[in-house]
Amino acid sequence: MTDKTDKSSWTxxxxxxxxxxxxxxxxxxxxxxxxRKERAQKALPKPVSETPETD
Structure with a gap:
């Protein structure tokens, strides 16, 4: 009887x-x-708020 009890306690x-x-x-x-997601977001270039003026 103790063999079954020992086995069940072990499992x-x-x-x-x-x-x-x-x-x-x-x-x-x-x-x-x-x-990994945080590092990928940091690696993205930041958006430029001003558009460059060209003549």
Whole structure:
């Protein structure tokens, strides 16, 4: 009987660890994507407010 209890407690801990790792991976991916987006926006040239006059 204890063998079944040991196995279920082990699988519960493994499932919890797997969820934590998956959650951390998702968070890291979202942070990476947002930083990449910010860098791409900074790299864009700023719009010129005045049009150059030509004669």
């Amino acid at each position: 519960g801990k493994a499932a919890l660890a797997g969820a934590a790792i998956g959650s951390a991976a998702l968070t890291a991916a979202l942070l990476y994507n947002s930083r």
